[in-house]
Amino acid sequence: MSPVHSVSRARSTTAHRQGGFAPLVFRRFLHHSPEEVWEALTDPAIVQQWFLTSMKAQRRVGGRITLETGPDRVRSSGRIRVWDPPRLFEYEWNTLADQPFPGERSVVRWELAPHEGGTLVVLTHSDLTRQTARVFGHGIPVFLDRLEALLGGKPLPDWGSRVEPLRASLFRRG
Numbered sequence: 001m002s003p004v005h006s007v008s009r010a011r012s013t014t015a016h017r018q019g020g021f022a023p024l025v026f027r028r029f030l031h032h033s034p035e036e037v038w039e040a041l042t043d044p045a046i047v048q049q050w051f052l053t054s055m056k057a058q059r060r061v062g063g064r065i066t067l068e069t070g071p072d073r074v075r076s077s078g079r080i081r082v083w084d085p086p087r088l089f090e091y092e093w094n095t096l097a098d099q100p101f102p103g104e105r106s107v108v109r110w111e112l113a114p115h116e117g118g119t120l121v122v123l124t125h126s127d128l129t130r131q132t133a134r135v136f137g138h139g140i141p142v143f144l145d146r147l148e149a150l151l152g153g154k155p156l157p158d159w160g161s162r163v164e165p166l167r168a169s170l171f172r173r174g
Helices: 003-008 034-040 044-051 129-150 159-166
Strands: 011-015 022-032 054-057 062-070 074-084 088-094 104-115 119-128
Touching: 011 159, 022 129, 034 044, 034 088, 034 104, 034 119, 034 129, 044 054, 044 129, 119 129, 129 159
Parallel strands: none
Antiparallel strands: 011 022, 022 119, 054 062, 062 074, 074 088, 088 104, 104 119
16 A cells, blocks of 8 residues: 555544543544645634634734634633644643533644645644543544535534444543
């Protein structure tokens, strides 16, 4: 299998248990340019469509970012740690004690690597508690499916109906 062929089929989720934490890594190849993917990750109007997230961001290193995500309307905030269009977007994801995922202090990192015919996207969400990682491990692949559909001009999969079958796939033995 050629490297291009293997990357074009890249689609994986990895969870590494580290004590009480379980950082998640998602890989997805998209048949779109890094610039198109970057816009979908950083333009608040587009983010709202595929990620079901209201985003406000000062799009620069050190800028504030606030997100309200998903059906539970989870609110998070932090600072943008890396802003390197169209390759790297990293920010803090911190929640308050009164949230569904209370007191999380984590980091979200989107890496975009151009590859023949598209972009390899690597999403890493580090420093998550194991409990939050279990929940996110089910939902993030569906959000990535929605991103892929949006960029391809296809109907977006329904997030809620797609999450239930995925719940048993991550941390089966945990």
